[in-house]
Amino acid sequence: MEKMEFSPLRNVTRQKTVKPRTKRVWKLKLNVTWQRIKKALKSTLRHRLQLHLASNLNKHSTLNIHHHDLAIIRPIRHVMKKKKTFRPTMPLAQLIQLPYIAADFIDRGDAMTPTKSSIKNISTQWRELHGLRNWDGLIEPLHPWLRREIVKYGEFVEATYDAFDFEPLSEFCGSCRYNRHKLFEELGLTKHGYNVTKYIYAMSPVDVPEWFERSYCTWSKDSNWMGYIAVSGDAETARIGRRDILVAWRGTVAPTEWYTDLKTSLQPLGKTNIKVQLRFLSIYSSKGEFSRYNQLSASEQVMEEIKRLVSFFGDRGEEVSLTICGHSLGGALALLNAYDAATYFPDIFINVISFGAPRVAVTGRSKWIYRHVGTQLKLDALLSPYLTRDSDYTGCHNLETYLHLLDGHISKTSKIRWNARRAVALVNKSTDMLIKELKIPEFWYQRPFKGLELNKYGRWVKPGRELEHIPSPLRIGSNHDPSL
Numbered sequence: 001m002e003k004m005e006f007s008p009l010r011n012v013t014r015q016k017t018v019k020p021r022t023k024r025v026w027k028l029k030l031n032v033t034w035q036r037i038k039k040a041l042k043s044t045l046r047h048r049l050q051l052h053l054a055s056n057l058n059k060h061s062t063l064n065i066h067h068h069d070l071a072i073i074r075p076i077r078h079v080m081k082k083k084k085t086f087r088p089t090m091p092l093a094q095l096i097q098l099p100y101i102a103a104d105f106i107d108r109g110d111a112m113t114p115t116k117s118s119i120k121n122i123s124t125q126w127r128e129l130h131g132l133r134n135w136d137g138l139i140e141p142l143h144p145w146l147r148r149e150i151v152k153y154g155e156f157v158e159a160t161y162d163a164f165d166f167e168p169l170s171e172f173c174g175s176c177r178y179n180r181h182k183l184f185e186e187l188g189l190t191k192h193g194y195n196v197t198k199y200i201y202a203m204s205p206v207d208v209p210e211w212f213e214r215s216y217c218t219w220s221k222d223s224n225w226m227g228y229i230a231v232s233g234d235a236e237t238a239r240i241g242r243r244d245i246l247v248a249w250r251g252t253v254a255p256t257e258w259y260t261d262l263k264t265s266l267q268p269l270g271k272t273n274i275k276v277q278l279r280f281l282s283i284y285s286s287k288g289e290f291s292r293y294n295q296l297s298a299s300e301q302v303m304e305e306i307k308r309l310v311s312f313f314g315d316r317g318e319e320v321s322l323t324i325c326g327h328s329l330g331g332a333l334a335l336l337n338a339y340d341a342a343t344y345f346p347d348i349f350i351n352v353i354s355f356g357a358p359r360v361a362v363t364g365r366s367k368w369i370y371r372h373v374g375t376q377l378k379l380d381a382l383l384s385p386y387l388t389r390d391s392d393y394t395g396c397h398n399l400e401t402y403l404h405l406l407d408g409h410i411s412k413t414s415k416i417r418w419n420a421r422r423a424v425a426l427v428n429k430s431t432d433m434l435i436k437e438l439k440i441p442e443f444w445y446q447r448p449f450k451g452l453e454l455n456k457y458g459r460w461v462k463p464g465r466e467l468e469h470i471p472s473p474l475r476i477g478s479n480h481d482p483s484l
Contacts (some may be wrong), residue, residue: 119239126240161430163176163187175225197230200229203223204259247334327354392432430443
């Protein structure tokens, strides 16, 4: 107990000349009870950022945290409990477990913790994790394996935003910044063990004002990159228990897509009594005879590739699953895509994971009574101590906000889990949702100098794309080995 860092006697100094100890001094030291230590802990955790606590943490930590970095951050009052009983049986590591502060976002190199949970082999339970029994017993509380799988697919969808080139002055506006072989490498997603096999392009057939048009764009006047198709590699296939075909759909970004979103009239879906909102159906099924990238509609492109992959891996005797995911508009397109796939492949396990998706279709004569599809996992932004309480609809609907809440979610009645590993700073990638105390800049995900570079002659210029990343309609129908 003499090394207990929170002991009230921690600042007692010793003389260089050792003097005989009296019985009274020893009795004073030995009478430091757990009750007094508990009282010191309770007082320290309540105020949390007092300088004497920071100094003790510095003595026993490998991190070089400065006092002023901790002292200027005030406690998050809506998270700290007013009264909390500490039991002697609780480990010290749990007693000093605290929320993130600004100093935690300073790069500490190898001393920092990883940003993802350990990878588990789910080969024996993948059907249950993908909804075989409607996630019965896995949602409340949220199973950690299910959480990790949903976050994984959410990051695949986030890639459709991160790689989308929407610089208004770019000649490739509306395309993907990278070719399919480099997409996951450039975005740091190779850790998931998937390979992209095909890109998806979609049209928004609307007459828009001139200021909506992409006047500088040369690669395509009528198409936008809408997502991609990928397949699990051999190592990931062994972990998840089957060959997984992934389809990721992007949400609304381009002005023509926003303009199309205003079309809420209903159109029949094929020869069924199901009616779908025109804004989704037009993007999903539109094509043009003279279009460079959409002579086939987005739905035809996707189904063509899925058929090829199912045939390829089916001939090898492998079990195949289809996971379709998307955010916002992409979630609606994912549902339409799943309907087509289920019609054509009745024996394949198909799963849809959507984030913040709107209602898509109605049945019968009801105009606005939408049929319930799937199982909902509701996330409460008020449970996160890192999110601002200011009302911000676009920020709350942002995919990174969903992934942050999902990573910390346990159950409806529980607060956010403090051992969540996903980087909190990702929330502010394209929003201003984090509290100011964390000192994370808003909308930080952008190209340096807005895409300009200083060339060797000292001039600021707009560099051209590398040849391998320039979109080409010839690559849409190219054949390749999906096992690579």
